[in-house]
Amino acid sequence: MDAAALRAQFPVLREKAYLNAGTCGPLPEVAARDAGESARVATEQGRAMPRWERYLELRPKIRAAYAQRLRALPEDVALTSSTSDGVARVVAGLNLGAGDEIVTADTEHPALYGPLITARARGATIRAVPLADIRDAVTANTKLVACSHVDWTTGATAPNLGDVEAPVLLDGAQGVGAVDVNVAALGCDFYAGSGQKWLCGPEGTGMLWVSPLWRDRLEPVGPGYLNLAEPNRGLDTEPWPDARAYDAPGIPLEAWIAAFGAHEVLAQFGWPQVHERATALAAQLADELRERGRTVAPRGATTLVTWEMPDSDELPGRLAEQGVAIRSLPGTPYVRASVGAWNDESDLERLLAAI
C-alpha cells in the first residue's frame, strides 16, 4: 500500500497530526471539491429534474459501498444521517415499554443512551454493565441488547453476541471503516454506523444494517417519500419491504457525492490494507505510550488508543495549538487518539513528543 499517496488525499495532514477520526475523519480534498461543485451547479441550474435523477442514481451506489463495508447485502442497509440516527430508528421502531428490559454497557455514547432513556420513560428498565460482561447480563426479560461494537472510550470490542436470544443492536460508530466488519459473524440484528468518521465522508451521512429477519418487525419511524414503495398511491402505499424503509429523510445530493467520493479514495488502496495499516499503527502507538510509562486503557485490535493523563480535560486544547488533534473523554481520566491508515509515524511522534 502506497501510504504516502493515501495521505496526500487529505489536506489536513500537511500541517497537522490529525488523530481525531473517531469524532470526524479527515475529509479528502476531492470530496469537498465535488460536493462544492455540485452545489455551485445547483445555484445555476436550479434543483429540479436532472439533479433528482443523479440523486436516484447515486443512492444505490453508496448503499452498495456501505453494504460492502459491513459484508452485507445492499437491500439490508438503510442510508441514515448518522450513527445516532440509526440507533434511534431501531430503539424507536421496537416500541419498547413496560416490562421490557434493555441491557447496555456502562460506557456507551450519549447517542445510544438517549433513545434508551425514551424507552425507560415508557416503562422499560435498563441494566448497564461493563461491556465485557454484557452476555452474562441478559435475562429472559431482555428485549434488546444495545452496546458498542468498538467502545468509544477505550477501543475495546464487544464480546460475540451471536447466541444471545434477545435482539442485538451494535453501535458501530468506531467500527465500520476502522476495522473489518462482518455483521453476520458479529451476531447482531442491527448495526448502526457513521459516514463521517472512519469512512471520511461528510457529517450527515451514516448507515443502518437491519437483519432481514427483522424486516417485518421493526417499525419504520415516520416513512417519507423515499421510504415508500409507491409514494404516489396516496394512502394505499406501503413502506419498501427492504431496508429502504429506514432511510433518513433530507440527506442532500452533495452529502452522498462527498461520502461516495471519500469511500472511493479509501477503496482504491484496498480495504484489508486500510484496516491493517490503521490497527497496526494504533497498536504501535499503544506500545510506545506504555513504554513511556503511560497507562493505556484495555483495548482490542482497533483504531482507538486511550490513556490516562492527569490533565486530560485541558490537554487536547493545548495540543491543538501545536497542531496535534486528539480528544478528551469528559468524566474520565482519559484522552483518546484515533489512528487511521492516513496517519504515519510522524503523526505518532508529534503526539508523543507533545505529551
Place this chain on the structure above:
Amino acid sequence: MDAAALRAQFPVLREKAYLNAGTCGPLPEVAARDAGESARVATEQGRAMPRWERYLELRPKIRAAYAQRLRALPEDVALTSSTSDGVARVVAGLNLGAGDEIVTADTEHPALYGPLITARARGATIRAVPLADIRDAVTANTKLVACSHVDWTTGATAPNLGDVEAPVLLDGAQGVGAVDVNVAALGCDFYAGSGQKWLCGPEGTGMLWVSPLWRDRLEPVGPGYLNLAEPNRGLDTEPWPDARAYDAPGIPLEAWIAAFGAHEVLAQFGWPQVHERATALAAQLADELRERGRTVAPRGATTLVTWEMPDSDELPGRLAEQGVAIRSLPGTPYVRASVGAWNDESDLERLLAAI
C-alpha cells in the same frame, strides 16, 4: 423593494424562468459559496473544536430566524432535516394506535401520509376528506388532525382549526417563507416546515414548531447528543425541556451556513415585501392563465398556481428544454408553478408563451 437586486442573488434566474420553489427554491450564490468555503476549510483544518464551536453558535441563529418566520419563540422551534422529518417526529411521538382516529385531507403529500400509514398499521384509523371539509370530519375519537397549511396540489389554504379539540399538525412545506405564518393564529399545535423551498436554503434543512402545551406530551424520537440537556451524565440525563428535544441529528455545519445565508438574503428585502410580491405575482399568473382560457385550480392567497393541462405529465419536461421550470402532479390533470419574490413578469411571460 428592489426586485432586481433580490433577483440578482440567484444565478439560476439569469437563464431560466425558475418556477419550482415548491420543490426546491432557487439557491442564492452566497449560500453555496459560504458552505463550500466552510467545507474547504474543514479539509485543511480538520473537523474538531473550532468547527464545533461555530456549529453551536450558528444553531441558535437559524433557530431564531425560523422562529421569526413562524411568529413563534425560538425555544419552541426544533431544527429538522425537512418537513417530512418534522411530520414524522410528531406522528411517531404521539404514539397513536388502536382506537385512535386521524383526520387528514385527501390531497396530502406522501411525506404526510407515510407516518399516518405507520399509525394505521398499529391500529389507528384514517379519515381522508377534502381540505375544505376537514373541520367537519373531526369527531370525539380524533386524536390528530394532520393536513397542509397550503395544499401542495392547488395552493388552497386550510380552514382555521383553532377551535378543533384534537391536536392539529400542519404541514407547512408550502407555507413558511412563502406566506406570512403565525402559528398561534393558525390554531395548530405543531407546524412542520422546509428550509429548502421558500426559504431558499439547502436540502436537508427544516423546522418543527411544537406548542409549549405539548412539551411534556410529545415523546422525542430517539434523542441524541444535541437533544440531551446534559449528554455527559450517562443514563442520568434527560432531553431538553424545550423543542431542542426534537432537533434532528446529523445536520452538518455547512447546511446551517447555507440556510442562514439564504435567509439573510431574503430578510434584507423585508419579509412583508417578500410575501406580498410573491403572492401578487402568483395571483397575476392565475389571472393570466384564466384569461387564456385555462382552468386554474381553486387556490388561496398563496404562491402556488395549479392549472389543468391535457399533457400535464409531459409538459414540464418539454418546458425544461426551453428553460422554464414547473412541475407536474402525478395522478392529477394539473401542472404547478411556484412563484417567488425573486421571479418577475418576464418569467411569467416565458411560461405563458411556452404553454
